[in-house]
Structures are given as structure tokens and as C-alpha cells.
Amino acid sequence: xxxxxxxxxxxxxxxxxxxxxxxxxxxxxxxxxxxxxxxxxxxxxxxxxxxxxxxxxxxxxxxxxxxxxxxxxxxxxxxxxxxxxxxxxxxxxxxxxxxxxxxxxxxxxxxxxxxxxxxxxxxxxxxxxxxxxxxxxxxxxxxxxxxxxxxxxxxxxxxxxxxxxxxxxxxxxxxxxxxxxxxxxxxxxxxxxxxxxxxxxxxxxxxxxxxxxxxxxxxxxxxxxxxxxxxxxxxxxxxxxxxxxxxxxxxxxxxxxxxxxxxxxxxxxxxxxxxxxxxxxxxxxxxxxxxxxxxxxxxxxxxxxxxxxxxxxxxxxxxxxxxxxxxxxxxxxxxxxxxxxxxxxxxxxxxxxxxxxxxxxxxxxxxxxxxxxxxxxxxxxxxxxxxxxxxxxxxxxxxxxxxxxx
Numbered sequence: 001x002x003x004x005x006x007x008x009x010x011x012x013x014x015x016x017x018x019x020x021x022x023x024x025x026x027x028x029x030x031x032x033x034x035x036x037x038x039x040x041x042x043x044x045x046x047x048x049x050x051x052x053x054x055x056x057x058x059x060x061x062x063x064x065x066x067x068x069x070x071x072x073x074x075x076x077x078x079x080x081x082x083x084x085x086x087x088x089x090x091x092x093x094x095x096x097x098x099x100x101x102x103x104x105x106x107x108x109x110x111x112x113x114x115x116x117x118x119x120x121x122x123x124x125x126x127x128x129x130x131x132x133x134x135x136x137x138x139x140x141x142x143x144x145x146x147x148x149x150x151x152x153x154x155x156x157x158x159x160x161x162x163x164x165x166x167x168x169x170x171x172x173x174x175x176x177x178x179x180x181x182x183x184x185x186x187x188x189x190x191x192x193x194x195x196x197x198x199x200x201x202x203x204x205x206x207x208x209x210x211x212x213x214x215x216x217x218x219x220x221x222x223x224x225x226x227x228x229x230x231x232x233x234x235x236x237x238x239x240x241x242x243x244x245x246x247x248x249x250x251x252x253x254x255x256x257x258x259x260x261x262x263x264x265x266x267x268x269x270x271x272x273x274x275x276x277x278x279x280x281x282x283x284x285x286x287x288x289x290x291x292x293x294x295x296x297x298x299x300x301x302x303x304x305x306x307x308x309x310x311x312x313x314x315x316x317x318x319x320x321x322x323x324x325x326x327x328x329x330x331x332x333x334x335x336x337x338x339x340x341x342x343x344x345x346x347x348x349x350x351x352x353x354x355x356x357x358x359x360x361x362x363x364x365x366x367x368x369x370x371x372x373x374x375x376x377x378x379x380x381x382x383x384x385x386x387x388x389x390x391x392x393x394x395x396x397x398x399x400x401x402x403x404x405x406x
Contacts, residue, residue, distance in 0.1 A: 043097040044116055044134050048076030048090075055079060055088045059378035061326075061366045065104035069368065070126045071378045072099035072112050080126050084370035085385050092128040093120065098197070105203040111225060113198035113211045121225050132225040138217060139190045141230040146179070146186040149233050153179035178238040185215070185240065200245045202254070210270055212256055216240035220270050235264055236275040242283075249289040250309060257284040257296070265310070279304045279313035286336070288329040293350050297324040297336050305350065318344045319355040326366035328375070335375050335390070337364035343390045356390040 059073035069081045076099060078091035099114035112120040117135025122128060153176040160172045189196065196214045203209035209225070212218045216237045219228040235256070243258045249265070256264040261278035278284065282299040294306040296313065301320045304313040322342035328335055329350060336344040341361035345354040358364070364379035374393060377384040385393040
């Protein structure tokens with residue numbers, strides 16, 4: 001089902017956190033509304049329909065899994081390409097909910113996350129998928145965790161009630177208040193159903209991975225997804241801000257970024273987390289890690305570079321105010337993509353940004369570099385192929401398998 005990410009209700013003030021994504025989700029929202037009169041079907045129990053034109057529909061992520069590409073998007077769509085994005089085939093998916101992110105541990109084993117708290121797994125390179133997890137299980141796990149945290153907070157508050165330290169009492173009362181709000185939210189979520197979406201997933205081995213999403217939702221697995229356990233309570237995110245992306249930084253660290261400048265880091269692969277100072281207090285959408293350099297991109301074109309593992313940041317002037325939502329980097333440079341067809345090209349040193357606009361000005365959500373050297377973009381126009389110089393190779397409506405000029 002469509003999920004409005006502009007924070008409705010639940011005691012939070014509406015913010016600009018995810019407004020830039022609304023345009024990308026608009027297509028799926030209209031489709032859901034149009035189909036409502038024909039009779040509602042549970043998207044978690046309805047297999048995705050076969051179509052020859054998925055590569056021209058809303059797609060929200062694309063990844064390289066070795067010798068081929070995989071892209072995911074609205075209506076449970078998963079498509080695969082073995083020829084650098086020129087032609088695509090459809091995978092078999094058991095749900096029709098919007099899918100937001102995809103990641104593969106190797107060429108065969110992959111995971112997809114999306115709306116309704118869904119997590120799918122493939123063991124055959126993306127040709128077929130099974131459901132491992134959904135929002136109902138997520139809500140139950142988060143309520144159990146919130147209840148335990150509330151009990152601990154109450155016990156802690158009672159223990160320090162007679163303390164002579166005002167600071168200690170204030171800290172305990174703040175923790176208790178946060179725990180009470182978290183428990184109330186968890187009860188509300190359980191009553192309303194599987195409404196919260198996952199927004200990103202990352203696996204650093206065939207067994208270990210993390211999925212993150214709206215309202216601070218975070219789950220981890222150590223057995224390839226047979227069991228997903230809640231880790232939201234480990235994160236220093238008391239306001240339950242949206243978690244937009246999770247990625248690896250360095251050899252043994254993870255980073256989560258989100259709304260309102262939220263940056264979290266784990267140096268033990270997800271066991272413990274600390275908050276980091278961000279160079280921008282708006283919504284952060286992507287973090288690229290390439291050697292000693294990190295690139296952070298965000299709302300309204302804000303882009304930053306760090307050469308000391310995220311301790312300090314310098315501003316990269318992209319020349320554009322379009323929100324950047326996706327990016328890909330390698331030793332040959334980087335490309336960032338976003339709203340209004342915005343593209344930002346970075347050189348081999350991940351510097352000297354050059355801003356361009358893809359013909360058609362469609363919003364883009366993700367990008368990956370193909371083995372042939374061009375970039376494959378997923379977004380509101382479906383799949384678009386773009387040269388290393390940022391020029392569209394062929395229009396989305398011409399994606400018939402005929403190769404354009406390199």
C-alpha cells in the first residue's frame with residue numbers, strides 16, 4: 001500500500017523529511033487509488049502481475065550483483081538484465097507492495113525490502129522470491145522490545161528517585177518519557193497493521209544484514225533472514241526519525257543516515273551504535289564510501305565530502321538545488337541522481353562536481369554503473385541509460401533492446 005512519508009500524526013510535527021520522495025511514490029499512490037473501486041486485495045498476499053513494460057514504470061532502486069543488474073519498484077516489480085540494462089526480464093514475486101531497495105550478498109543470494117515492512121529473499125539470483133518478514137511481524141517485535149525497554153526505564157527511574165544528582169534524575173526521567181512514547185507508538189502500530197516501509201537494506205555476507213526504514217524501524221539478521229530481530233532500541237534515535245539508508249564505511253563499520261541530519265555509526269558491524277555530527281541538519285539520503293573518501297548527499301542538492309572517515313566535512317558546490325536521492329561511486333568517479341532529472345558527476349578523485357539534467361527531467365532514485373561503462377538509472381521514468389558524460393543514451397520509451405550510441 002502507498003505510504004505517505006511526511007509524518008502524519010503520532011505526536012510528531014509534519015516536516016520536510018521525505019517530501020522529495022513523494023513525487024516518486026505518486027505513481028504508485030494513483031495506481032492504488034484507481035484500483036480501490038475494483039475491490040481491495042492484500043498486497044502482502046497478492047503476487048506481482050507479469051508485464052512487458054515494467055522497465056518503463058516507477059522503479060526505486062537498482063544494483064549490480066556481479067554479471068547482471070536487478071531493479072525493484074512499484075507493485076512488487078523486480079526486473080533483471082544480463083546485457084547492461086538494454087533488455088529486462090521479470091522475476092517472480094509473491095507480493096504487490098511497493099519495493100524500495102535491493103541488495104545481493106553474491107550473485108545468487110539477494111534481499112529486497114519495501115512497504116508494509118516486507119522483506120523478500122532470493123536464492124537464485126533474483127528469478128524468484130519468497131517472503132521472509134513483513135510489517136505484522138515487525139510490529140509484534142517492536143512492541144515486545146518497547147515493553148521491555150519501558151520496564152527497564154521504570155526500574156531505573158525508581159532506583160534514582162532518591163539520588164542527590166539532579167543530572168542523574170533528569171536523565172532517568174527523559175529515558176522514561178522516551179520509553180513511554182515508544183511503547184505507545186508500538187501499540188498504535190500493532191493496531192493499525194503493516195503500514196511502515198523499509199527504505200534500505202544492506203548485507204555484508206550471506207548471513208548478516210540490516211534493514212532500516214520509517215519511524216526509526218531497524219532489524220538485523222545473522223542467519224540470512226531466517227530470523228530478523230529488532231535493533232531500533234539500540235540506536236541513539238529517541239525521536240524515531242526516518243532511517244533512509246544503511247551502508248558500509250571502511251573495512252568493519254556501518255553507517256545509517258536519516259532525516260534531520262541523523263547520522264549513526266557502528267564500528268562493530270551493528271552491535272553498538274553512536275551518533276555522529278552531520279554537516280547538514282536536513283534530510284540525508286545517501287552516503288558513498290570510496291577508499292579514504294566519503295560523499296554525503298541530501299535535500300536540496302546539499303553535498304559534502306570527508307577525507308577523514310566522516311569526522312570533518314567540506315561542502316561540494318553541485319550547482320543544483322535539486323534533492324539528490326541516489327549515487328554510485330568507483331575508482332572511475334561517481335554519479336549522483338535526484339529530482340527533476342538532476343545528475344551530478346564527480347571525477348576520479350570524487351571532486352569537481354558537474355551538474356547536468358537528464359532529458360525529460362524525470363525524478364531518479366538510484367543509479368549503478370554497468371560493465372559496459374554507462375550508468376543505469378532507476379526512477380519515475382523506469383530505466384534510463386546515461387553515458388559517462390551524463391547524456392541519455394536512449395529514451396525510456398525506446399527501450400526495445402536496440403542499443404544506442406555509446
